[in-house]
Amino acid sequence: xxxxxxxxxxxxxxxxxxxxxxxTAFVCNWCTYTGxxxxxxxxxxxxxxxxxxxxxxxxxxxxxxxxxxFERGADGVIVSGCHPADCHYTAGNxxxxxxxxxxxxxxxxxxxxPGRITFSWVSASEGAKWRDVVNEAVGxxxxxxxxxxxxxxxxxxxxxxxxxxxxxxxxxxxxxxxA
Amino acid sequence: MRCSDxxxxxxxxxxxxxxxxxxxxxxxxxxxGWEDSSRGARPIFAGxxxxxxxxxxxxxxxxxxxxxxxxxxxxVTDLGKLALVIKGxxxxxxxGLLREMQLDRERVVLIGVRCGGVCEDSMAPxxxxxxxxxxxxxxxxxxxxxxxxxxxxxxxxxPEPPVPLLTLDERVAALDALTPAQLWEYWTAQxxxxxxxxxxxxxxxxxxxxxxxxxxxxxxxxxxxxxxxGNFSWNVTRALHLAGxxxxxxxxxxxxxxxxxxxxxxxxxxxxxxERYDYRVADDPEVKTPIGDYRLDDQQEFIK
Numbered sequence: 001x002x003x004x005x006x007x008x009x010x011x012x013x014x015x016x017x018x019x020x021x022x023x024t025a026f027v028c029n030w031c032t033y034t035g036x037x038x039x040x041x042x043x044x045x046x047x048x049x050x051x052x053x054x055x056x057x058x059x060x061x062x063x064x065x066x067x068x069x070f071e072r073g074a075d076g077v078i079v080s081g082c083h084p085a086d087c088h089y090t091a092g093n094x095x096x097x098x099x100x101x102x103x104x105x106x107x108x109x110x111x112x113x114p115g116r117i118t119f120s121w122v123s124a125s126e127g128a129k130w131r132d133v134v135n136e137a138v139g140x141x142x143x144x145x146x147x148x149x150x151x152x153x154x155x156x157x158x159x160x161x162x163x164x165x166x167x168x169x170x171x172x173x174x175x176x177x178x179a
Numbered sequence: 180m181r182c183s184d185x186x187x188x189x190x191x192x193x194x195x196x197x198x199x200x201x202x203x204x205x206x207x208x209x210x211x212g213w214e215d216s217s218r219g220a221r222p223i224f225a226g227x228x229x230x231x232x233x234x235x236x237x238x239x240x241x242x243x244x245x246x247x248x249x250x251x252x253x254x255v256t257d258l259g260k261l262a263l264v265i266k267g268x269x270x271x272x273x274x275g276l277l278r279e280m281q282l283d284r285e286r287v288v289l290i291g292v293r294c295g296g297v298c299e300d301s302m303a304p305x306x307x308x309x310x311x312x313x314x315x316x317x318x319x320x321x322x323x324x325x326x327x328x329x330x331x332x333x334x335x336x337x338p339e340p341p342v343p344l345l346t347l348d349e350r351v352a353a354l355d356a357l358t359p360a361q362l363w364e365y366w367t368a369q370x371x372x373x374x375x376x377x378x379x380x381x382x383x384x385x386x387x388x389x390x391x392x393x394x395x396x397x398x399x400x401x402x403x404x405x406x407x408x409g410n411f412s413w414n415v416t417r418a419l420h421l422a423g424x425x426x427x428x429x430x431x432x433x434x435x436x437x438x439x440x441x442x443x444x445x446x447x448x449x450x451x452x453x454e455r456y457d458y459r460v461a462d463d464p465e466v467k468t469p470i471g472d473y474r475l476d477d478q479q480e481f482i483k
Contacts, residue, residue: 063419064392064400067412071402084475094473097482098456102422102470104481105451109354109444110415111363120483133483149363153408 021075021141023050023134026061028081030088031123038127046131047138050078057081059092063103066117070150076116076141078133083121093121115140116147190292190334191236194264197290197331198231201262207288208259211247213240219302222247224258236264236334237306241297241315243428245272246384250281262288266297267323270462271426272384274328277464281387291329296321296340299433309340316343317429317442328462347446354443366411372437373410375403379417379431379441385424392416414439422448423469426460 027033033054039046055061058081066077079100087093100119108114118137122130141147198210202225212234214223220239225231244263247255255261265273270291276282296318298307307313318340325336354362377393380386393401393413401416402409417431418441425445432442452458455478456469 064412064416067415068400071408071412084479091473094475094477095471097477097479098470098473101455101478101481102448102451103419105455106415106419106422106448108359109362109447110366110411111357111359111361113359114481118483119481136483149367150408150411153367153411154402154404154406 019142019146021049021138021146022073023076023078023137023141024069024074025050025052025078025080025134026058026065026069027052027054027078027122028058028060028088028093029054029056031082031086031121032080032130034124035122035126035130038124039130040127042127044127044131046134049138049141050134057087057089057092058096058100059087059089061096061100063099066103070112070116070147073151075144075147076118076137078118078120078137080118080120080122080130080133083123086123112150113144115144191234193333194236194290194292195232195234197333198225198234198262199228201288202226202231203228206260207262210234210262210264210290211244212236212264212290213242213244219300219304221301234264236292238296238298238309238313239301239303239306240266241299241301241429241433243269243272243382243384243426243430245269245276245428246382246430248273248276248282248287249384250276250387251389256286260286260288262290264290264292265326265329266292266294267321267326267462268294268317268426268428269384270326270328271323271460272428274462274464275385275424275426275460275468276387277328278466278468279387289326289329289331291326291332293326293332293334293337294321294324295337296324311341311344314340314343315429316345316347317427317446319343319346320348322459323462326462328464347442348450350440350443351447351450354447367407369439370410370414371407372439373405373414374437375405375410375413376436378434378436382430382434383421384428384430385421385426386417392420414441414444417441418444418448421445423452423456423458424460425449 036052061079069077081093084093107117118133120133122133201207202210210225210231212223213220213236214233215235222242222244223233245265273289277284296309297315298309298313299315300307319342380391401412427445427449429442435441452469458469
């Protein structure tokens with residue numbers, strides 16, 4: 001990683017030009033990990049901001065992994081595994097697809113920018129696709145800046161912010177607060 | 180005990196007769212239903228035929244009694260065989276427990292009551308007439324006012340409840356129209372209020388894990404401190420674990436001491452599984468939940 005200014009969780013928190021996004025990639029052992037390996041042995045040039053965590057299958061990836069990654073300082077997350085019909089365990093990726101579809105919509109609903117989370121299918125022979133996925137995810141995270149909103153949530157002054165209510169949401173909350 | 184016109188239409192007399200009979204002939208050990216009290220309607224565990232005469236059913240009976248069948252409630256399991264009075268939404272929760280093999284169907288006699296919607300105030304001294312102001316928003320669009328998963332079905336068919344002033348769908352739509360930054364601000368402000376009492380989990384009929392992920396410390400997936408970051412993980416995880424399972428009974432929101440609009444979050448996920456998988460939670464234990472099932476041609480527009 002080229003431009004790491006600090007090892008603390010808040011490294012490069014300004015949207016400075018030297019901001020280097022940290023991307024956590026949760027990948028399946030059988031396809032995407034091998035694909036990433038291929039990208040490496042093929043000497044493909046790509047952004048070096050990705051930390052890969054290898055798991056047996058996308059079906060093994062709990063959405064909590066993603067939440068935890070953001071909590072611990074990730075600016076973006078990639079989830080990648082075998083194409084449909086290619087799962088080493090027959091159906092792990094189909095189950096993951098449903099789980100992550102719901103998770104994707106939920107994260108969008110609570111205001112996590114969809115650009116922070118990338119889902120992809122990358123097979124063992126798709127080293128070039130992996131490069132593109134990585135470059136795109138890093139590019140988006142660079143555009144969005146550091147995801148400090150999440151990881152610094154624990155530093156909020158709860159008592160002071162307790163009544164904070166965005167005016168724009170008045171319509172959404174109106175009438176829903178009694179009882 | 181009052182048994183008004185409204186009560187007869189609601190099948191209260193039938194309900195009491197049936198409960199008395201079930202208790203007298205030893206079919207069940209306890210009938211779980213609602214009774215009138217100085218603090219409005221509340222659950223009752225009727226163990227004798229005399230107590231069965233206390234049973235009521237009206238618009239204040241909003242508690243989801245299916246939560247007493249949750250396997251986490253060992254103290255209820257120990258009571259023996261139960262008869263449970265259920266509305267349509269409660270029946271969905273019973274079906275959910277059966278579907279997930281958390282309940283032995285032989286253990287319970289289900290007394291279904293036809294429901295015309297409930298109010299939001301169980302503590303009202305008298306049955307509340309349903310108006311757009313008083314009706315519980317979750318009753319809007321209910322597709323199960325007559326439960327199917329029952330051994331006995333009581334009461335006359337009821338009219339549809341009035342449309343609430345602000346429906347859950349309208350609230351979801353209002354939020355859907357916001358930008359990510361606005362949504363983030365809204366939900367973090369809401370989750371910030373959470374005191375992590377886990378009342379939402381405790382009351383939920385569908386939260387069946389003996390050991391919740393929020394209670395695990397090695398590794399600790401969800402921070403236990405009630406700072407906004409831990410609260411965010413907890414509330415998002417709770418909602419996600421109920422995706423496609425939540426019956427929409429609204430008990431989590433009713434129990435939340437911080438007033439977090441959990442029902443809106445749940446309704447959003449109900450809409451997601453409806454739109455993506457054409458799935459609606461039903462009181463049929465044979466239908467699989469959308470998470471835990473799949474189709475080869477599921478949407479994957481969000482995947483590269």
